[in-house]
Amino acid sequence: MNLSTLQPAAGSVKDRKRIGRGTGSGRGGTSTRGHKGAKSRSGYSKKAGFEGGQMPLQRRVPKFGFKNFNRVEFAGVNLDVIQSLIERDNATTVDFAYLKAHGLVSKNDKIKVLGRGELNSSVEVHAHAFSKTAITAIENAGGKVVTL
Incomplete structure (x- = not known):
């Protein structure tokens, strides 16, 4: 065995279709594109969302609501998570760091x-x-709430 004798397994490689090479090839004439119409022409490209003239889905479905770009998203941390950390580390302050x-x-x-x-x-x-329930729970346990 050497590199010059290597070839792919039998049946694993297909020849490509040679389209538009005369009627004798069986794929001449319309070149597998059917008859006439935009799809048979070169340079045809369908617009995204085009449904053949039917009102497309993104225009049929009504718009509603809005995205508030001034919203502030918080990472929520619950009291039970804080309690488990305190029990593990004996911490006296829980801050961002x-x-x-x-x-x-x-x-x-x-x-x-x-x-x-x-x-x-x-x-x-x-x-x-802080949520109201979190503030009351922290203060009832003798803790202190500090808003950053």
Whole structure:
């Protein structure tokens, strides 16, 4: 065996269709494009979403609502998550750097502390926003709420 004798497996390589090479080839004349119309011509390209003149879907379906480009999206952190971190590390403050170090937020996130779960330890929590239930739970546990 050497490189000059290598060839693909039998039946794995097909010859390409040679189109428009006379009637004797069986693919002359219309060259497999059917008869007349825009699709048979060279340079034809269908517009995206075109449905043959029927009102296209993106125009049939009504528009509604809007995207508020001034919205602020928060990464939510619940009290039960904070409690489990405190139990594990014996931390007294939970701030952005602490949450980032534990992989709960990324560098450009804004944090909102949410009220799911219970907080048993008194801890100082620094965040951009707090839910009302989170504030009451933190203060009832003897902690402190600091808004960034």
